[in-house]
Every structure is written in structure tokens, then in C-alpha cells.
Amino acid sequence: MLERKSRVRIQSKLTTVSSRPVGPGKTHPFTALDHAMAIHSLHVVFYYKANIFEDFDLDPSRVSLSDALSLYPPVTGRISRNGDGNWEVNCNDAGVRIVRASVGITLDEWLRSADGIEEMDLTVWDDMPEDPINWSPFRIQVNEFQGGGIAIGLSCTHMHADPTCATLLYKSWIDTHRTKAVAHLPVYSTYTTRRRSDSNNKTGSVTYYAAKSAARATTPSEKMATATLKFSHAVIKRCLMEITENCANATPFDLLAALFWTRVVRLKAARNHYSNSLSICTDGRRVLREDGKPLPLGYYGNALHFSLLTLEKLDGYDLGHVVGEIHGHVKSIDEEEIRSSIDWLESRAGVGKKYGPPFRMYGPELTCVSMEHMVGPFRPNGPESGPLMYEAGFGEEAEPIHVSYHVRNVEGEGLIMVMPSPEGGLARAVTVTLPEKELAELCEDQAILGLEPTMLLSGSLRC
Structure with a gap:
């Protein structure tokens, strides 16, 4: 090579x-x-x-x-x-x-x-x-x-x-x-880091984190590839209106996570290799509370939470139903759920208070990351704003035209990151990492192409 x-x-x-x-x-x-x-x-x-x-x-x-x-x-x-x-x-x-x-x-x-x-x-x-x-x-x-x-x-x-x-x-x-x-x-x-006396180890998050920590690392059998697709405000708005009966309060993340999950599962099913589970990564800053107030957006460190959604008959559901399931799952992630996972991580500390070894948080299931909290407003008593990463401009004529996020040492079926787009509003950018052949097929999927995405950083992939 x-x-x-x-x-x-x-x-x-x-x-x-x-x-x-x-x-x-x-x-x-x-x-x-x-x-x-x-x-x-x-x-x-x-x-x-x-x-x-x-x-x-x-x-x-x-x-x-x-x-x-x-x-x-x-x-x-x-x-x-x-x-x-x-x-x-x-x-x-x-x-x-x-x-x-x-x-x-x-x-x-x-x-x-x-x-x-x-x-x-x-x-x-x-x-x-x-x-x-x-x-x-x-x-x-x-x-x-x-x-x-x-x-x-x-x-x-x-x-x-x-x-x-x-x-x-x-x-x-x-x-x-x-x-x-x-x-x-x-x-x-x-x-x-605050340890509670009433730690709850009976939540789904504790079960999921324990399974993650016990999973063995695997060597990818196929070369992975990444592409970014941008979807306009007008297209996302139209799609959300079409599924109002299924989920009136669906977010762009709910829609795009459901779309890409169902399309990726179809590709993997053709190879008799897929899971009907999706690992969903959300930010806990709006959910966790300190002294009765949300944890500040400026909290330094990690406030991510990973949870697992499993649908037994994914192929049998229409898109609107899957959107509703994802929306309901994300809304159900409360402070108790997140705190239980943090308490479990702290409980791994040994007698000498040394924390347990790290493990792969991204995977092995197909993982989808939500950045919806980065779309304004998330400012107490402040005006609605655009995506925070696109406010990082050195002047009015020097605003970012694109922002990419990557995580290294991701393992498993793939990674989907749903992020704000510089267009603002409901527009979103989706960065997808999959085995190279699967990604090429995904970029030719008619359900996705029907939303007229703009392709970035896709290399030799054709859409």
C-alpha cells in the first residue's frame, strides 16, 4: 500500500x-x-x-x-x-x-x-x-x-x-x-465529583456503563472513512412538519439521528451485521444542577452522558415513529440518570481511591452525538443566539464557514455527529464515520439524497 x-x-x-x-x-x-x-x-x-x-x-x-x-x-x-x-x-x-x-x-x-x-x-x-x-x-x-x-x-x-x-x-x-x-x-x-449517600445503581445508565467497561477492544476489520453532509434550514423544517403527528416537538437531532440510524441499519443488515441499538451521547450541562441552578455552560471538563436506545423491530417502523422514540429517550435523561452513572464511575475507585481504568465510551454500538445544546439560547436572561462555535469569528468579515469535530479511538459500528450549521436556524451538519464501503453506499442512499445535502470533506466518495 x-x-x-x-x-x-x-x-x-x-x-x-x-x-x-x-x-x-x-x-x-x-x-x-x-x-x-x-x-x-x-x-x-x-x-x-x-x-x-x-x-x-x-x-x-x-x-x-x-x-x-x-x-x-x-x-x-x-x-x-x-x-x-x-x-x-x-x-x-x-x-x-x-x-x-x-x-x-x-x-x-x-x-x-x-x-x-x-x-x-x-x-x-x-x-x-x-x-x-x-x-x-x-x-x-x-x-x-x-x-x-x-x-x-x-x-x-x-x-x-x-x-x-x-x-x-x-x-x-x-x-x-x-x-x-x-x-x-x-x-x-x-x-x-460529589459522592452522594443515596447512590442509585439500578438505572439503565449504570447497566450500560458497566457493560462498556467490560467490553473487550476489537480491531476494526474494515477501513473507516468520514464525510460531512450539510442540511438546510428549509429542508429540516419541511421534514419536521411532515412528522408532526408522530412527534410534534421533535428536534433536528431527533430527525437526523433517526434518518441516519435507519439507513445505516439497512446497509449493515444487507451484510448480516448490525445491531438494533443506538448509543446516544448528550451533554449534561442543562440537566445537572448545582445549588438549584443548571450547571454553567462554562463548566470545565466532561459533562457528557451516554445512553442506549434499543428498538426490537427497527426495520418495521416508519421514520416518524423512530424520531418519536429518539425524542422520548433523550427527554427521559434526567439528573438522576446522569448522576447514577457518575456515582457508578466513582464507585470503581479502589481502597486507595484510585479510579478504575478508562474504557471506550464511543461504541461499540453505532454512536450518535447531539450538539443541540450549542444552539442558542443557553444564556440566563440573554437573547437568542446562533450556534456558539460559529460565533468564534475574528470580526464581522471573518466568521467561521465550517467547524469540524473528531474523536480518536472510536470503536465499533460507527459514529454520527449532528452539529449546528453556519446557516443557523434548523440547519445542521452531520459528520458520519463508517466502514469505507458502507459510507460510499450511504452517500448514494436516496432517502438521504432526497434532502439535498451539501457534501464536504468526503474525499473520493461520490454523491
Whole structure:
């Protein structure tokens, strides 16, 4: 097999520290949920039409990054073991690794011809070593395209941050650069580590997490591929109206999760290899409460929750019925359900209080991630807003045109991520990772093509 030649070339490397020193002895402990996510890493890419940097080494944006990092001592620190044997951050302000790179084609050509695997070249990363004393858990890569486009890739350990946390870290940089007040300051709460005396181990979440932790890792038998499909506000609105009788309050996530789940199951059934279960990943910030108030959006760390929905006769249901089942399942995820899973993760700690080993949270079932909470409003007494990731613009003429999210070390039948789109409203972008042959067939599926999606980052796949 010929080695793939990257169109991204590294030009320089540097380190950026915070503008205000961190006090001596400051540490940030990871929660049991953070530890459980340690196998995975998170990668986010923000695309801009214009090159917003003339010279990043000297640009004011690097100064504003240092100012923003002063709000995030765990980001610039280094990971070490505490006295219980658990991971924590030594907030020593060792800095964030910054890489500058050039891409040998234009931004438009990249979005048409690159695929999900090549897109990872826009983010710099190496896995955490056994001794991470000098290892940077956060990386930023600034990629300049021919003709002026730019992509900024942010990578971090999933132990440090979930997609919401990583997005708000990046947006804090943008707010600081534009001399605006940071919209969502980081909150270092201990709520998701608080052990309750009335822990409930009888919920479906506890059963599901226990099964995940016991599952053995498998080696993928087929090469995986990724593509992104964008669906317009008008199309999603029309589809939701068509299923009103089944589910009057369905969200775009409910609709698209049902559509892709049913179509993927048809493909897998043709190969006598499929499951009628869907792992649904949601954010718990709106559900978890601290002192009677929702956990702040700026909560630093992981607030994700994974739950399992199984339909015995998936092929026998029409789309509207499946949409209703997904909607009802997501609505049923309450604080007790999420707290029970957190309590179970903490209960794995041994006599020495060392947390149990991490396991693959994404998979092995087909996993679908909802980012509906990133669509405004999620601001107390604030106006309705657009998707938070698309507010990360360096100016009115420099808003992101696309934002990609990737998770590494995903295992199993595949991953579907339903995210907001820059169009706003009900428009959504769906990033799908499946075995290469299945993805090619999915991109020719008439039920999906009938919604007239726009394809991005699909490589050689034809639609």
C-alpha cells in the first residue's frame, strides 16, 4: 500500500504561555468521568475564508491567546499522578504547543477533495506518554491555505475537555482578541465529583456503563472513512412538519439521528451485521444542577452522558415513529440518570481511591452525538443566539464557514455527529464515520439524497 502524502506542511513550532503567572502549588484534579474518557482525544477545526493572521509569531492574536489562557490554568499545565494515583494537572504554566503549517491548495479545493482522515493533518497531536511531565495536553495548529484561507485546529485529551469545553476555550480566545467580555467564563466546579449517600445503581445508565467497561477492544476489520453532509434550514423544517403527528416537538437531532440510524441499519443488515441499538451521547450541562441552578455552560471538563436506545423491530417502523422514540429517550435523561452513572464511575475507585481504568465510551454500538445544546439560547436572561462555535469569528468579515469535530479511538459500528450549521436556524451538519464501503453506499442512499445535502470533506466518495 502506498503511503499517503500529506498536503499539509509544518513550517514552525512555538510555545505560548498565559499572560499572568499561575500561583505556586495550584492543581486541577480530574473527575471519575474525566478518567473514563482518557482513551479518547478530541480535535476541532475552525475554517475561515480569509487569512486572519499576517504573522502569527508577532500578531496581536498570539497576545490575546496568552490573555485568554490566563483564565485556563489547567490548559497550560502538565499532567501528573496525585497521592491517590489519579491523574491531575500541575498548573505550572508550561504552555500550549503552537504549530504553523501551510496547505498546498486553496480552502475551497480542500473542502471538496480532502476527507476526514486527511483533515486530521490540520491538527497536531501525539498520544500521552507514560510519563507526561513535559507533554502538552493541548495543541493548536494554524494552517494557511493558498489564496488566503485559514484553518485553526485545536486538539486535546478528552480527559481534559468535551466538545463544549473545547469550543468555549477557543471562543474565549476570540472574545479576548476582539476585546469583548468572555461570554462563558470557565467554571471549575466539584459538582460532578460529589459522592452522594443515596447512590442509585439500578438505572439503565449504570447497566450500560458497566457493560462498556467490560467490553473487550476489537480491531476494526474494515477501513473507516468520514464525510460531512450539510442540511438546510428549509429542508429540516419541511421534514419536521411532515412528522408532526408522530412527534410534534421533535428536534433536528431527533430527525437526523433517526434518518441516519435507519439507513445505516439497512446497509449493515444487507451484510448480516448490525445491531438494533443506538448509543446516544448528550451533554449534561442543562440537566445537572448545582445549588438549584443548571450547571454553567462554562463548566470545565466532561459533562457528557451516554445512553442506549434499543428498538426490537427497527426495520418495521416508519421514520416518524423512530424520531418519536429518539425524542422520548433523550427527554427521559434526567439528573438522576446522569448522576447514577457518575456515582457508578466513582464507585470503581479502589481502597486507595484510585479510579478504575478508562474504557471506550464511543461504541461499540453505532454512536450518535447531539450538539443541540450549542444552539442558542443557553444564556440566563440573554437573547437568542446562533450556534456558539460559529460565533468564534475574528470580526464581522471573518466568521467561521465550517467547524469540524473528531474523536480518536472510536470503536465499533460507527459514529454520527449532528452539529449546528453556519446557516443557523434548523440547519445542521452531520459528520458520519463508517466502514469505507458502507459510507460510499450511504452517500448514494436516496432517502438521504432526497434532502439535498451539501457534501464536504468526503474525499473520493461520490454523491
